[in-house]
Amino acid sequence: MSQSGTLILIMVIAVLAPLLAYGAGRWLPVPLVIFEIVLGIVVGPDVLGWASSHGESIDALSDLGLAMLIFLAGYEIEFDKIRGDTLKRSAWAWIVALVVGLGLAIALADWSYPKGVYVGTALTSTALGTILPVLRDSGDLHSRFGDVMMAFGAVGEFGPIIAMALLLSGRSPLDSALLLLAFAAITAFAVVWAMRPRPPWFSRVIAKTLHSSGQFAVRLVVLLLALMLGASQALGVDTLLGAFAAGMIVRLVLHGAAPDSAHEVVAKVEAMGFGFLVPIFFIVTGIDFDLRSLLDGGKALVLLPVFLVLFLVVRGVPVYFFAPDDLGGRDRTALTFFSSTALPLVVAITTIGVEDGALPTDEAAALVGAAMVSVLVFPLIALKLRAGKGARALPQGPVKGAESW
Numbered sequence: 192m193s194q195s196g197t198l199i200l201i202m203v204i205a206v207l208a209p210l211l212a213y214g215a216g217r218w219l220p221v222p223l224v225i226f227e228i229v230l231g232i233v234v235g236p237d238v239l240g241w242a243s244s245h246g247e248s249i250d251a252l253s254d255l256g257l258a259m260l261i262f263l264a265g266y267e268i269e270f271d272k273i274r275g276d277t278l279k280r281s282a283w284a285w286i287v288a289l290v291v292g293l294g295l296a297i298a299l300a301d302w303s304y305p306k307g308v309y310v311g312t313a314l315t316s317t318a319l320g321t322i323l324p325v326l327r328d329s330g331d332l333h334s335r336f337g338d339v340m341m342a343f344g345a346v347g348e349f350g351p352i353i354a355m356a357l358l359l360s361g362r363s364p365l366d367s368a369l370l371l372l373a374f375a376a377i378t379a380f381a382v383v384w385a386m387r388p389r390p391p392w393f394s395r396v397i398a399k400t401l402h403s404s405g406q407f408a409v410r411l412v413v414l415l416l417a418l419m420l421g422a423s424q425a426l427g428v429d430t431l432l433g434a435f436a437a438g439m440i441v442r443l444v445l446h447g448a449a450p451d452s453a454h455e456v457v458a459k460v461e462a463m464g465f466g467f468l469v470p471i472f473f474i475v476t477g478i479d480f481d482l483r484s485l486l487d488g489g490k491a492l493v494l495l496p497v498f499l500v501l502f503l504v505v506r507g508v509p510v511y512f513f514a515p516d517d518l519g520g521r522d523r524t525a526l527t528f529f530s531s532t533a534l535p536l537v538v539a540i541t542t543i544g545v546e547d548g549a550l551p552t553d554e555a556a557a558l559v560g561a562a563m564v565s566v567l568v569f570p571l572i573a574l575k576l577r578a579g580k581g582a583r584a585l586p587q588g589p590v591k592g593a594e595s596w
Contacts, residue, residue, distance in 0.1 A: 194246040194249060197242045197249060198248070198249055201242070204227065205474065207226075207230065208470070209223060211226045211230075212226050224321075224534060225566065225567065227470055227473040227477065228473050228538075228563065230474065231473065231474040231476060234478065235479070235480060236478075237483045242478050245475060249475060250475075254472075256468035256469045256470070256473075257434075257472045257542070258420060259416075259464035259469055260472060261431045261434040262416055262434040262435070262438040262441075263438060263460075265434065265439045266438035266439070267320060267323065267438070268345045268348075268349075268438070269341060278342050278346075280514065280515060281345070281510075284343065284510045284512075284514075285509070287513070288506050289312070289350065289354055292310075292314040292505040293308065293312075295501065296308070296309075296310035299497075303549075305549035306544070306550055306551075308354075309541065309544035309549055310550070310554070310558060311505075312351045313351070313562075314505040315347065315350060315354070316351045316537060317506065317529075317530050318536070318562075318565075318566060319341075320535060321566055321570070323341075323344075325570050325574065331577060335518075336518070336526070343526065344529075347506070348536065351540065352432050352536075353371070355429050355540065355543075356428050356429045370427055374422065374426050374432065378440070381415075381419070385441075385443035389447070389448035394448055394449040394452070397456070398451070398452055401455060406459070408445070408452065408456040409456060409463075412441050415444070416434065416437040416441075419433040420434060421433075445457065476538050479542075481553050481555065481556040484552065485560060490553065491557040494557035495564075496561070498558050502533055502562070507531035508527070510526055510527050511523050511524065514526050524573075525572075525573040527573075528572045528573035528576070529569065531565060532565050532570055533562045534559075534565070537559060541555040541559055542555075
C-alpha cells in the first residue's frame with residue numbers, strides 16, 4: 192500500500208477506535224490506546240497485511256505524535272501536589288525500582304547492557320495519564336490518596352526519561368551528567384521566565400485570538416515545544432526529555448499569565464495531539480508489533496507474564512514500602528497496583544530500543560503486551576481495593592478522559 196493509502200487507513204482506525212472504546216465502555220472501561228494498538232496489529236503484516244510498511248512521512252508524523260504524548264504528560268504535572276515528604280518518598284521508591292529493574296533486566300538479557308537498560312527503565316514507568324481519569328471518576332483525584340498517586344505517578348513518568356538520557360547516550364557518565372546539567376540549566380532559565388509576571392497585553396492577546404485565526408497561545412505552545420526539542424537535540428539529550436520539560440514550562444506560562452484561558456488553550460493543543468498525532472504513533476506501534484513471534488509459543492510468549500509480574504515487583508513493591516505512613520494497608524496495595532500500571536512510556540521506550548537495534552522485536556512485543564494487560568487489569572484491582580474506603584465504584588460508561596491515553 193502507498194504512503195497516502197496507509198495514512199488514510201491509519202486515520203480510519205483513528206476514527207473507529209473511539210467508537211469501539213465507547214461501546215466497550217458500557218461493560219468495561221478500556222483505554223483507547225488499547226484499541227489503537229490492537230487495530231494497528233490487525234491491519235499490520237502479521238494479520239491482514241494491509242499496512243505491511245510505512246514511509247518517511249508517516250514515520251515523521253509518528254515521531255511528532257510521541258513528542259506530543261510526552262509533552263502532554265509533562266503538562267499534567269501539578270507541582271503543588273508533589274512536594275515535600277511525599278515527593279521524597281516517591282523519588283526513593285523510583286530509585287530503588289530503577290536499581291532492581293536494571294539488575295533483573297540485565298540478567299534476563301544475558302548481561303546485555305543496552306537491552307537491559309531499555310527493559311529496566313520501562314519496568315519503572317507509571318501510566319499517570321491513564322490513571323488520572325480513573326481517579327477522577329472514582330472520586331479519588333482530589334483526595335489525600337489522589338495527591339500521593341500524583342506524586343508517585345509524576346516521578347514514574349519523569350524518572351525513566353532521565354534514566355534514558357543518562358544511561359543510553361553512548362557517552363561517558365560524566366559527559367552525560369554534564370550535558371544533562373546544561374539542559375537542566377536551560378530548563379531552569381525557561382522555568383524562571385515562565386514564572387515571571389506577564390504584561391497585561393499578553394493575556395489580552397491570548398483571549399482575543401483564542402477564537403480567531405491568530406491562535407496566539409497555541410502557536411506559542413508549539414514554539415516552546417520546538418525550542419525545548421531543539422535544545423535537547425543540540426545537547427545530544429533524548430528529545431523525550433525536551434518534550435516533557437516543554438510540557439511543564441507551558442503549564443507554568445499558561446496558568447501564570449492566562450489562568451482563565453489555560454484550560455481552553457490546552458484543550459486545543461490536546462485536540463491537535465490526541466485528535467491527530469498521538470493516534471498515529473500508537474497505530475504505527477501496532478503495525479510494527481511483532482505478533483507472529485509472540486504467538487509462536489517461544490521466548491516472547493513466556494516473557495509476557497514474566498514482564499507483567501516484574502511491573503509489580505520492580506515498580507510496585509518499592510511503592511508499597513515507601514508509601515506515606517498515613518495510608519492504610521488497602522490504600523498502599525491500591526497505590527502499588529496503580530503505580531505498576533504502564534503503557535505509553537513502555538511503548539515509547541521499546542520503540543526507541545527497536546529503532547536502535549538494541550531490543551529485538553519479539554521481546555519488545557512481549558513488554559508492550561504485558562503493559563497492555565497491566566492497563567486492563569491493575570486499575571480495576573486498585574479500584575476494588577479503594578471501594579472499601581468509600582470511593583465510588585467505576586462508572587458504567589466510558590472513562591472520562593481515558594481517550595487521551
